[in-house]
Each structure stands twice: as structure tokens, then as C-alpha cells.
Amino acid sequence: MDVDLVVVGSGFFGLTVAERMANEHGARVLVVERRSHIGGNAYSEDEPTTGIEVHRYGAHLFHTSNERVWEYATRFTAFTGYVHRVYTTYRGEVFPMPINLGTINQFFRSAYGPDAARALVREQAAELDAVLAGREPANLDEKGVSLIGRPLYEAFIRDYTAKQWQTDPTELPASVISRLPVRYTYDNRYFNDAHEGLPVDGYTAWLERLADHPRIEVRLDTDFFDTSQPVHKDAVVGNVPVVYTGPVDRYFDYAEGELGWRTLDFEQEVLDVGDFQGTPVMNYADLAVPYTRIHEFRHFHPEREYPDDRTVIMREFSRFADRGDEPYYPVNTPADRARLLAYRGLTEREHDERGVYFGGRLGTYQYLDMHMAIGSALSMVDNRLAPRVRV
Numbered sequence: 001m002d003v004d005l006v007v008v009g010s011g012f013f014g015l016t017v018a019e020r021m022a023n024e025h026g027a028r029v030l031v032v033e034r035r036s037h038i039g040g041n042a043y044s045e046d047e048p049t050t051g052i053e054v055h056r057y058g059a060h061l062f063h064t065s066n067e068r069v070w071e072y073a074t075r076f077t078a079f080t081g082y083v084h085r086v087y088t089t090y091r092g093e094v095f096p097m098p099i100n101l102g103t104i105n106q107f108f109r110s111a112y113g114p115d116a117a118r119a120l121v122r123e124q125a126a127e128l129d130a131v132l133a134g135r136e137p138a139n140l141d142e143k144g145v146s147l148i149g150r151p152l153y154e155a156f157i158r159d160y161t162a163k164q165w166q167t168d169p170t171e172l173p174a175s176v177i178s179r180l181p182v183r184y185t186y187d188n189r190y191f192n193d194a195h196e197g198l199p200v201d202g203y204t205a206w207l208e209r210l211a212d213h214p215r216i217e218v219r220l221d222t223d224f225f226d227t228s229q230p231v232h233k234d235a236v237v238g239n240v241p242v243v244y245t246g247p248v249d250r251y252f253d254y255a256e257g258e259l260g261w262r263t264l265d266f267e268q269e270v271l272d273v274g275d276f277q278g279t280p281v282m283n284y285a286d287l288a289v290p291y292t293r294i295h296e297f298r299h300f301h302p303e304r305e306y307p308d309d310r311t312v313i314m315r316e317f318s319r320f321a322d323r324g325d326e327p328y329y330p331v332n333t334p335a336d337r338a339r340l341l342a343y344r345g346l347t348e349r350e351h352d353e354r355g356v357y358f359g360g361r362l363g364t365y366q367y368l369d370m371h372m373a374i375g376s377a378l379s380m381v382d383n384r385l386a387p388r389v390r391v
């Protein structure tokens with residue numbers, strides 16, 4: 001095979017590796033992608049009847065405080081001034097999220113200042129102190145109450161989390177939430193990063209520019225494990241260095257068992273109204289509503305000229321993934337962590353003996369924001385690939 005590097009997967013991790021290795025280090029890179037489009041989960045496309053950009057695998061908001069990643073990203077796209085904000089519907093009333101002074105005062109029909117609100121939440125969060133008597137919360141329910149008190153926890157966290165996990169929070173490990181930040185100001189800006197925005201001409205244009213180099217070839221509809229096509233695992237590994245960004249358990253034929261993931265189901269609809277909900281993302285906190293949230297994509301790009309009599313919405317449902325479902329969020333039970341450790345042993349050997357590099361969210365079994373995937377790809381190129389891949 002006449003290439004210096006094979007990259008499996010064309011998400012942000014794989015494309016960043018391909019771009020750097022081809023452009024900065026002169027490597028000829030072959031990218032194989034199982035799907036019929038590039039970009040991994042950040043891929044977006046225009047809904048054909050309205051022209052509204054839809055993020056096919058869930059809404060993607062770009063934000064970072066990593067200056068290197070920001071500088072790198074802006075070589076390939078400009079960003080709009082979009083600032084992310086989220087609201088939630090609870091029992092027929094809309095509240096700002098994350099929980100902030102506005103949420104608290106609306107919920108308790110009060111006019112607390114920061115100190116009074118802090119004191120109230122502290123008092124409510126002490127409810128379980130006697131019950132716990134010094135021990136750690138035994139499940140997510142106890143943890144939630146002990147972090148922010150029962151009223152706010154039960155309204156805004158409990159049932160939403162139950163829907164995300166399809167599991168009653170008394171059955172969920174406390175580790176599912178590490179903290180529940182409450183803001184004692186009216187600031188409901190969702191992210192706190194130095195840089196935030198959406199790609200001016202869309203995610204796919206950005207992703208295509210990463211791949212647009214004479215030394216990069218992308219083969220779509222090509223599964224690395226499909227032995228009927230030439231660039232499959234057995235034909236490549238050991239002969240050419242490989243960066244693998246697919247699921248790590250799949251690479252080893254599930255030898256150490258399957259790693260657990262949650263997946264999402266999306267229900268997209270074009271409506272004959274100009275504006276359905278007045279905001280990009282509305283969460284639904286009530287258990288009786290089966291979806292967790294609704295995205296309305298026109299609001300991600302208020303600067304664009306979209307039709308004023310039609311809109312695209314997407315309802316999001318959450319559940320445990322079966323094999324064959326898209327893996328979205330690691331479940332990360334103790335059993336998963338034990339399996340992951342076993343896979344780490346295998347990936348180290350595969351790296352040392354056969355030149356395979358595991359990266360990205362699927363290859364390392366961890367949730368990565370886009371800026372983290374890009375940052376970790378840049379580090380892999382500098383520290384591990386550039387010194388080792390011979391051109």
C-alpha cells in the first residue's frame with residue numbers, strides 16, 4: 001500500500017491527525033470511514049426543504065479555552081458570535097438553566113439575593129446529613145439531594161436524569177454526577193470558555209477543509225473490519241502505521257467483553273411555523289414527557305437567512321445502546337472500567353508490536369468534546385506520530 005499512515009475514522013480526531021501528518025509532516029495519509037460521509041458525529045447537513053443546517057448526531061456547540069486548539073480551528077473556519085443558553089420546561093413552566101439565581105427565584109417565587117439564596121440551598125442540602133451520618137451518598141438520589149437540596153434536585157435533575165439513563169436515580173451510582181453547579185448570579189451562559197461560536201459556513205465545510213489536501217485520500221463506506229475491501233485490518237496492521245478511532249472493544253473482537261454506551265434516538269420534524277420554541281434547546285424535566293429535549297436548529301444561526309414560515313425541530317430520546325446502535329456516551333460502570341483496563345493492556349501491545357495508535361472518543365472510551373478531540377490529536381501527532389512515522 002502506497003501510503004505512510006492509515007487513519008480509521010474521519011471524525012475530528014482522525015481528520016486532525018490526517019491534516020497535520022499530511023500538511024506539516026509530508027505523509028501520504030489514507031482515511032477510511034465506515035459511514036457515507038466524513039466528520040464523525042460533528043457532521044451536519046442542510047435539511048433539503050428549508051436549507052436549515054441540522055446536526056445529524058445531536059446539537060454540537062464549539063467552545064474552548066485551549067489557545068492552541070482555537071488557533072488551529074480558526075485556520076479552517078471562522079466562528080459566529082453564538083452564545084449557548086438552555087431552558088427547561090418543568091410542570092408547564094419554563095426556567096433558565098443551569099440552575100442560577102433566576103431559576104431559584106422563579107421556582108421559590110422569591111427575590112433572594114446571592115447570599116440568601118446560597119443560605120437557602122445550603123439549608124435544604126443539609127436534609128440528609130443526619131441520615132448519611134458521615135457516610136458517602138449511596139446513590140444518585142442521595143447525592144443530588146445532598147448537593148442542592150430536595151426541591152431543586154427533584155424538579156430539575158431527578159426525572160431528567162432518570163430519562164437520560166432509563167433508570168430510577170435511586171438505582172444509579174452516585175458517581176453519575178460529581179457536582180451540580182448552582183450559580184448565584186443571573187448569568188445563564190452555558191459555557192465558561194474563552195472562545196465559543198459556531199462555524200460560519202457549517203460543520204461539514206470545516207471538516208471538509210481539514211481533509212482537503214493532495215496527500216490525503218478519504219474512502220467513505222469503508223469498514224476497517226470488512227475483509228472484502230483492500231484496506232482492512234488484517235491487510236494493513238503491521239505493514240503501515242494505523243491511527244484507529246473506532247470502538248476499542250470492536251478492534252479486539254470484544255475479547256475482554258463489551259464496553260457499555262448510551263445512545264440517542266432523534267426524531268426530526270419540519271413544521272409549518274417560523275419559530276417553534278424561540279430558543280435553540282429546550283429541556284423537558286418531567287418524567288411524563290418521553291424525550292429529554294427539543295432542538296430547533298434555526299436558532300443556532302440567527303445571522304442566516306432562513307425561511308420565516310418553516311422550521312426544523314429534533315426531539316432527543318436517550319437509552320442504553322445495543323451492539324449496532326451508535327455509541328454516544330460511555331456508561332462507565334465499575335465493570336466497564338475493569339474491561340477498559342484489560343483493553344489498555346491489549347492496546348499497548350498492539351502499539352508496541354504493530355504500530356497501532358488508539359485515539360478519539362471511541363478508541364479510548366471517554367466522552368470528549370470537540371476541542372478535546374482536536375487537542376488530543378494534535379498532541380498525538382507531536383509526541384508520538386511525527387517522530388515515528390517514516391515518510
Ligand code: FAD
Pocket residue numbers: 008009010011012013014032033034035038039040041042057058059060061062063222223224225245246247264327328329359360361362368369370371373
Ligand atoms: P467520532 O466523531 O465519533 O468519529 C469516529 C469515526 O470513526 C466515525 O465517523 C465512525 O463512523 C468511524 N468509524 C468507527 N468505526 C469504524 C470502522 N470500523 N471503520 C471505519 N470507520 C469507523 N462536542 C462539543 O465540543 N460540543 C458539543 O456540543 C457536543 N455535543 C455532542 C453531542 C452528542 C450527542 C455527542 C455524541 C457528542 C457531542 N460532542 C460535542 C462530542 C463530539 O461529537 C466529539 O468530540 C467528536 O465526535 C470526537 O471526534 P472523534 O473523531 O473522536 O469521534
Ligand code: NA
Pocket residue numbers: 058059060061
Ligand atoms: Na451538545
